[in-house]
Amino acid sequence: MTTEETGYNFAYLDEDSKRMIRRAILKAVALPGYQVPFAGREMPMPYGWGTGGIQVTASVIGPDDVLKVIDQGSDDTTNAVSIRSFFAKTAGVATTSRTAEASIIQTRHRIPERPLKSGQIMVYQVPIPEPLRWLEPSEAETRTLHALKEYGLMYVKLYEDISRHGTIASSYDYPVEVFGRHIMSPSPIPRFDNPKLDRSPALHLFGAGREKRIYAIPPYTPARSLDFEDYPFAPQSWSQVCALCGAADSYLDEVVMDDGGQRMFVCSDSDYCASRLEKGGRTQ
Amino acid sequence: MIDAKALAPGFDDYVVSSQRVFRLALAGLSRPCLAWELNGVRLAPQTPLPPLAAALALTLLDSATPVWLSASWRQAADWLRFHRGCPVREQADEAAFVLAASPAELPPLSALNQGSERYPDSSATVVLGSVMPLDGQRAWLAKGPGIDGSIIFRGHGLDDDFLEQWRLNRASYPLGTDVLLAGDKHLAGLPRSVSLEEWPGGDRACM
Numbered sequence: 165m166t167t168e169e170t171g172y173n174f175a176y177l178d179e180d181s182k183r184m185i186r187r188a189i190l191k192a193v194a195l196p197g198y199q200v201p202f203a204g205r206e207m208p209m210p211y212g213w214g215t216g217g218i219q220v221t222a223s224v225i226g227p228d229d230v231l232k233v234i235d236q237g238s239d240d241t242t243n244a245v246s247i248r249s250f251f252a253k254t255a256g257v258a259t260t261s262r263t264a265e266a267s268i269i270q271t272r273h274r275i276p277e278r279p280l281k282s283g284q285i286m287v288y289q290v291p292i293p294e295p296l297r298w299l300e301p302s303e304a305e306t307r308t309l310h311a312l313k314e315y316g317l318m319y320v321k322l323y324e325d326i327s328r329h330g331t332i333a334s335s336y337d338y339p340v341e342v343f344g345r346h347i348m349s350p351s352p353i354p355r356f357d358n359p360k361l362d363r364s365p366a367l368h369l370f371g372a373g374r375e376k377r378i379y380a381i382p383p384y385t386p387a388r389s390l391d392f393e394d395y396p397f398a399p400q401s402w403s404q405v406c407a408l409c410g411a412a413d414s415y416l417d418e419v420v421m422d423d424g425g426q427r428m429f430v431c432s433d434s435d436y437c438a439s440r441l442e443k444g445g446r447t448q
Numbered sequence: 449m450i451d452a453k454a455l456a457p458g459f460d461d462y463v464v465s466s467q468r469v470f471r472l473a474l475a476g477l478s479r480p481c482l483a484w485e486l487n488g489v490r491l492a493p494q495t496p497l498p499p500l501a502a503a504l505a506l507t508l509l510d511s512a513t514p515v516w517l518s519a520s521w522r523q524a525a526d527w528l529r530f531h532r533g534c535p536v537r538e539q540a541d542e543a544a545f546v547l548a549a550s551p552a553e554l555p556p557l558s559a560l561n562q563g564s565e566r567y568p569d570s571s572a573t574v575v576l577g578s579v580m581p582l583d584g585q586r587a588w589l590a591k592g593p594g595i596d597g598s599i600i601f602r603g604h605g606l607d608d609d610f611l612e613q614w615r616l617n618r619a620s621y622p623l624g625t626d627v628l629l630a631g632d633k634h635l636a637g638l639p640r641s642v643s644l645e646e647w648p649g650g651d652r653a654c655m
Contacts, residue, residue, distance in 0.1 A: 179466070180510065190477055191626070195622055198622060201569075343592075365596075382478040384597075
């Protein structure tokens with residue numbers, strides 16, 4: 165157990181900042197998929213390490229919450245471990261690696277395989293919140309495009325993918341249309357996870373620290389992955405199953421085993437894999 | 449001379465209580481038209497606003513949020529200034545938070561700050577008192593984000609005029625105001641994304 169640090173406010177962030185972020189979160193929930201600007205604070209870690217997600221979690225979390233943090237699906241990676249111990253130290257909250265037991269799940273790159281429940285809150289660390297940014301560098305211009313619901317540019321990009329690669333090539337950060345209105349970046353989750361956003365019973369909150377934006381998908385809100393009638397959206401799939409637990413329905417990471425090119429595929433969601441093994445799944 | 453009432457205490461423990469009240473508001477807006485009970489909040493007994501409205505004001509207001517108060521709640525202006533340092537406005541359309549004691553004292557929603565095309569989040573948030581989230585005689589069908597399919601909503605104290613105003617508010621999406629209905633102990637949220645229609649099934653029957 166990590167011991168709680170003293171000398172900080174609960175969950176590190178000061179109350180004025182929390183209040184400002186809380187107001188932004190409430191507006192984000194009322195405007196699904198719309199990016200609310202907020203006065204992002206410096207956090208005791210560099211941009212790119214999840215400062216947006218941490219500010220959202222710090223503003224939402226209370227003493228009764230149970231926090232899970234994952235990075236690339238795993239509870240054991242550096243970023244996940246350090247953020248989890250950050251909140252264990254500064255808020256004294258309970259932490260878990262089990263998806264079912266968590267009330268707040270902060271994540272980078274993945275949505276857990278285990279279906280989320282009503283009442284759970286997902287917090288995403290977002291590097292580039294603007295789905296149109298690579299197509300239009302000006303913030304004033306992209307704001308106008310969102311205001312006018314002028315998303316032709318995005319469809320041209322997807323069309324160019326098809327003309328060049330024969331398929332929509334984006335494998336992560338695949339744009340979604342939320343509540344039939346705003347096009348939104350789901351953060352760098354693989355497109356395998358996109359269907360989990362659609363009408364999810366959980367609340368999804370997205371925080372971009374460097375870009376200073378907060379946005380949300382409330383529960384039971386349609387989030388449609390963009391596609392064309394003749395090129396429908398399809399998540400990734402594998403011909404292998406997980407080499408550890410035998411799961412055929414999870415997102416697999418490819419792990420290189422030796423210099424001879426040996427490789428294996430394993431679940432990226434460490435909790436999902438471990439719980440399947442506990443229940444007597446396959447081992448090697 | 450400042451009235452002693454203006455110095456009445458707020459939360460016993462601001463950090464914990466304001467977090468709980470925020471989660472209540474978050475639950476209200478992310479799961480609209482359900483009644484969420486205020487629990488575990490230590491609020492002083494003699495606040496000049498009813499407990500739930502006082503808790504929401506202490507949680508959400510500060511110097512960055514101009515506030516407008518309806519006639520019956522105007523006496524809370526000094527108390528709010530003392531606790532939260534928020535500017536109190538005479539004109540409702542200048543306020544980020546509109547605090548109205550009852551639907552009768554609420555200015556037309558269309559007269560409030562609607563936000564701008566590029567920044568629809570800059571619109572007003574309404575805290576509306578004396579509305580008991582689930583007790584109304586009138587049944588409305590609510591649909592939208594946060595609602596699994598549709599739900600019957602009975603906002604006691606809300607009338608056909610409010611329903612008409614809400615239709616206009618919904619029609620201007622993504623512009624529009626968001627409403628927190630504050631009963632005695634229960635809160636319900638009405639974000640601008642939710643649509644309300646009369647439910648022909650009427651009176652007391654449930655789905």
